[in-house]
Amino acid sequence: MHCVKKIKDDLFWVGANDRRLSMFEGIYSVPRGVSYNSYLILDQKTVLFDTVDKAVHDRFMENVSVVLGDRELDYLVIQHMEPDHSSSIKEILSRYPDVKVVCNTKSLGMIKGFYGCDLGDGAIAVKEGDIIDIGRRKLKFIFAPMVHWPEVMVTFDLTDNVLFSADAFGSFGALNGALFADEVDFDRDYLDEARRYYTNIVGKYGKQVMMLLDKASKLDIKMICPLHGFVWRDRVDEIVSKHVKWATYEPEEQGVMIAYASIYGNTENAAEILASKLRDRGIMTEMFDVSVTHGSEILASAFKWSHLVFACATYNGGIFTAMDMLISDLVAHNLQNRTVCIIENGSWAPTSGKQIAQKLEQCKDMNILEDIITIESGVKEAQLEKLEIMADAIAATLI
Numbered sequence: 001m002h003c004v005k006k007i008k009d010d011l012f013w014v015g016a017n018d019r020r021l022s023m024f025e026g027i028y029s030v031p032r033g034v035s036y037n038s039y040l041i042l043d044q045k046t047v048l049f050d051t052v053d054k055a056v057h058d059r060f061m062e063n064v065s066v067v068l069g070d071r072e073l074d075y076l077v078i079q080h081m082e083p084d085h086s087s088s089i090k091e092i093l094s095r096y097p098d099v100k101v102v103c104n105t106k107s108l109g110m111i112k113g114f115y116g117c118d119l120g121d122g123a124i125a126v127k128e129g130d131i132i133d134i135g136r137r138k139l140k141f142i143f144a145p146m147v148h149w150p151e152v153m154v155t156f157d158l159t160d161n162v163l164f165s166a167d168a169f170g171s172f173g174a175l176n177g178a179l180f181a182d183e184v185d186f187d188r189d190y191l192d193e194a195r196r197y198y199t200n201i202v203g204k205y206g207k208q209v210m211m212l213l214d215k216a217s218k219l220d221i222k223m224i225c226p227l228h229g230f231v232w233r234d235r236v237d238e239i240v241s242k243h244v245k246w247a248t249y250e251p252e253e254q255g256v257m258i259a260y261a262s263i264y265g266n267t268e269n270a271a272e273i274l275a276s277k278l279r280d281r282g283i284m285t286e287m288f289d290v291s292v293t294h295g296s297e298i299l300a301s302a303f304k305w306s307h308l309v310f311a312c313a314t315y316n317g318g319i320f321t322a323m324d325m326l327i328s329d330l331v332a333h334n335l336q337n338r339t340v341c342i343i344e345n346g347s348w349a350p351t352s353g354k355q356i357a358q359k360l361e362q363c364k365d366m367n368i369l370e371d372i373i374t375i376e377s378g379v380k381e382a383q384l385e386k387l388e389i390m391a392d393a394i395a396a397t398l399i
Ligand code: FEO
Pocket: 080, 082, 084, 085, 148, 149, 167, 227, 228
């Protein structure tokens, strides 16, 4: 049975939720599910914005059919070709043979690549700033390359000031019956998932995101309709400013994220002692054992906090595997502008700390505070003193 949501009299959500997916994009855990949003406008022309993942294809097709009623589909706007939004294109073309696909030339190539479709006269290739008139509304297309793929564009409804934002302003998490961010306690229940979505999916492309946000700042946006997560109809400025922080790699909060890799608990012990000393100084801390917490959560936290501590056992003469993956991930996602402390452990040849520092040299503006603390197997009095000094150094650099 269909399950649609009315956004305005002539604008509907026709997407669906997936709570069975274990790994989004094969990498990111989604314990609270994910929504694949699609939007349908019923103006003089009917316009569908993107499709959905194949996992929810049947529900989506039924939703589109019910909202259209006895009308035909005039336009399918393709803003993003990643298969979580494009998997139903072929079926839409088949069921609505007169539909015109509105997209850019990069998407046309990808449609052929993914689905073997050569659209010919069935497509309208738009350029940056092109406008189509669909009756009461006029839709303007704004290119947003690398947010999150090169073909991405967003669409601004010049009549009702709705931004159809593709992956931008999205979030992990199924919608659970609500559609608007103001229907839930977003900051309490969903902000962490929005940050985890942004930082992992497009965190690397801060510069490109800022180009889009700059274009968006010139628009009077009243509503944002992303392809994942909630629709924003108030607090638009707040969610935009969060994205500005993330895209410019500014810390969101002053405080310390401690990520540790510990084989027998001794490195963990050092991390716990440091955390305790930081809390004694009134400093906020968040801690992760990299062996048990999914890297996407730790990466999101690294984007949140101003100070990062990595405490790591030496393993095979290098960085413990899970920590190595985390550091590589932080580098790959372009994290920058953080204050860092490092603790290393090793029973005969501790080297993990120096290797972490070397890898972090690839990141811009990473300020490594204090000397690396080296533990030889277990924490001793000498390291307690050094942890005290490290806590003082962190406290002195917090704003
Ligand atoms: Fe949700 Fe980049 O696709």
